[in-house]
Amino acid sequence: MESIQANGYVVHFNENGYEALNKHLQEKKYSNIFIIVDSHTNEFCLPRFLPLIETELAIEIIEFDAGESFKNIETCVSIWNVLTELGADRKTLVLNLGGGVVTDLGGFVSSTFKRGIDFINIPTTLLSMVDASVGGKTGVDLGNLKNQIGVINVPIMVLIDTSYLETLPQNEMRSGLAEMLKHGLIYDKTEWEKFLDLKSIDFADFDTFIYRSVAIKNEIVIQDPTEQNIRKALNFGHTLGHAIESYFLENENKTTLLHGEAIAVGMILESYISWQKKLISLDEFVQIKETIKAIFDDIIFEKNDLAPILELLIHDKKNEYGTIQFALIDGIGKIKINQEVENELINKAFKDYKS
Known part of the structure; x- marks a missing residue:
């Protein structure tokens, strides 16, 4: 290559x-x-x-x-x-x-x-x-x-x-797959659609998928090396995903999540928020949710987990002037950065994830 x-x-x-x-x-x-x-x-x-x-x-x-x-x-x-x-x-x-x-x-x-x-x-x-x-x-x-x-x-x-x-064990391979799915969702609809039916993927030619994923991230980073603008698109799924990952890491009653496992949840939650903000259609949201859930096991959230997860959002590196900043999908293959999201909508996203 x-x-x-x-x-x-x-x-x-x-x-x-x-x-x-x-x-x-x-x-x-x-x-x-x-x-x-x-x-x-x-x-x-x-x-x-x-x-x-x-x-x-x-x-x-x-x-x-x-x-x-x-x-x-x-x-x-x-x-x-x-x-x-x-x-x-x-x-x-x-x-x-x-x-x-x-x-x-x-x-x-x-x-x-x-x-x-x-x-x-x-x-x-x-x-x-x-x-x-x-x-x-x-x-x-x-x-x-x-x-x-x-x-x-x-x-x-x-x-x-x-x-x-x-x-690598299978769970580590799935963890990496989460970022590949993200690259398609934020930048290349055609690439996203290749993962809609995993059974049809020729894993003997998986190098080409890796190559395209690296190329997508590189194309974004070259435009914005220090993350002042478009590079923020790469944070899709990470605002809530990182908070979830941190919470499960510190809580002795929880099983530590791999990065991709937490980001997979974050992408579903932030896709729900994108739908609620009318940035994607219901059909697009359902497609995203069902595709990711078919690959990753559900993570169990108790009622008392949500408050400390929301608390961790305050420390997110992407925050500016004390407000939590999200990168949301604006139609599959496109992104809208610097989006503020109220806690009520985040709670609704968690409720939907558990349904």
Whole structure:
């Protein structure tokens, strides 16, 4: 597949990625290489990745525990300390091998260590390939609040090798599918319609779906790198989805949700709001709701869950001047940003989701 030119870097696919990486290592005079992994990618992905790197430079592996709960500043501090102890300098290269937690956190660690060193992302989950691979967002959570601390800083390149998807369980694949569905809903109606009948999809050719999803996000980000305007479209499903994800993460009585599972709920809720605001038709809303519910299990919400979820909306990064900002669908394939939504309508959306 042809590489995609992003804003200041290139996204390479499969064999082309390793060729580009090795060529870069030959041309750039790095002092050493650090590979950041979590406990999962250290076991399942690193053994494939290491033999494909052609370099005589010293390589050190830094591992942290897998999971969203470790995407925090404490993990960053421990990695900064390891980098320092093992002699990382301004000419060090960091390779982030993992899902969105690894690439977000590893990108932030690299962007802030000695005021910034080069890093390359190698996403290994479907979610990180179609979402975290593009846009330059790096960062960590603040307590249970998603991605509150971070910077926008692009990698040297991104290498997407879809063979890593063979290491994923089905729920992780579904999690990534949520972002792919979102890209169709906000930008490309034809792409959305390809997912209406999953049985008809040729998963042997799934690389083309991944490629199109990356291209969609890239087309949006290039227009608005710092999220002042159209890039806000990518937040569809995330205003409520992130609040739900944060609430389930902090509540010991709840099972922690994968990012895509929470976003799937958010997209249904925010599609309902779009319908109530007359931005989409009832038929379009029903199609969205039924398609997503056919892929994702229902999440159970108790009556006393809603108030703390709404409370978490106050901390959403997209808020401006104290008001909660939504990106809503304005017909499938189009978006309307900076939409204010009252709590009563949000409560109605949750009631509809449970029906």
